[in-house]
Amino acid sequence: MTVRMLLFVLIMTTFHSLVKAQKEDSTGHAMEFAGSVNINNNGIALVPTFSLGKPSAIIELSAKKNRFSFIPQLRYNLKDRQPWNFIFWGRYKMIDTNKLKVSVGSFSSIVFRDGTAVSNGIATESLTASRLLIGELIPSYQFSPKVSVGLYYMFAKALDTTVNDLHLVSLNSTFSKINLTKGFLLTVKPQVYYLGIPELDQQGLYGNASLALSKKEIPVSITSMFNKAISSNLVAKDFVWNVGITYSF
Template identity: 40%
Template sequence: MKNIIKKILLLFGLISLIHFSFSQKTDSLKSISYFSGAMSVTNNGISIVPSFSLGKPAAIFNLSMGKNRFSFEPDLWFSLAGKPWTFLFWGRYKLIIAGKFQMNVGTHLGLNFKSSVLPIDGDSSNVTVTRRYLAGELFPRFLLAKNISVGIYYLYSHGIDAGTIKNTNFLTLNANFSNIKLSNQFFMKVNPQFYYLKLDAQDGFYFTSTFTVARKNFPLSVSAIINKTINTDITGSKNFVWNASLVYSFHKKYVEQ
């Protein structure tokens, strides 16, 4: 248990060091306008496609750095034992910003890590196998009111290595309700989604929602995700999945000198 805590603290320390380094006024920062992120500890790691879950506690690091319309956003997922689960290296671009309508596009290289027993020098050994994916996303959304938006999100992923899912299609109809006042200090955000998922020849329909409760001007928040199967023939799909997370968030803006 002590080793697990040390690994998590080390990861948080590395992120804090990066945050501090980006805060320094050096010439290398002149092209960077912001650096932000969220670090979460959860009882059950749930993927960007909510029907996929780790099934055990996880530490998740979502980072974002960029300027104007471009951003680089690595997502790093670990089990609390310190083993890597999934790394996504996103490149995103705000393609359209026109009044209440916005459209973002993005692409990522994904690395999925899985423990497998393989024969090595005549013996069986437990090794971590890395599987690669290439993906692209399209995210149009429309702002109905100051704190209410609706949109469509589409993700296509192609598995590169043997044993991967070759074609993943993930399409959601989503809404976002932000800054729901709970008291003078606390507010809530809700993000419900209906989605269609197709993994090669198998497909299914699902409902998922994220709930977040936060305090004004305070970096810690609490969030929860639920995922419910509506109808599916995807092997291994669970009828209901949920998690709860403690999240630390930060956002730093930079001014060119």
């Protein structure tokens, strides 16, 4: 656990230094760096069976150059002090106009779960890792600087027998930085999505929304997410929600 925490701190320190250097270098336009840290009371995933159901920390880092971007996301189980889910996105913007944007991506995901290992006939509790290779298509249309709508398609290919292939299709929208009062801003991202797992003959239709309340020129925001099953036979909770705090840099 000490090694994990040291690695965690090293990644954060390195990326924070890169972000600071990028902002201070007036000529450095080749690469853009950003990141965020979210602490919440209930780790939620769009794939309900991958949700944590315990307090979690989510660290998202971003490195962008021209139309390419690399976005690692590290999710940790705070209650048990162990990894929950690591995701490593690679994306490319095929179309990037003021209104229409189309991106394609491929990424790998590692989902950590409590499991049982048997050695010499003795069963012991252990942390298991399930691996997936994922492809995605992300078209979106920008109606205004604050309003956009989009589609999202994701196919996940299981790389071991502990998980199954899955398809996810989403219709989503973003209403960003809505002016409230005294400099407060609200961002709302509602979506409806279909999730199918053909091998298990399981499927579900879900409603999801994320909210972020922030104040101008302050890098800390209050965030929340809701996920509700509209019609589903997946083995997961029908309704989950969380609340957290996010620091962006």
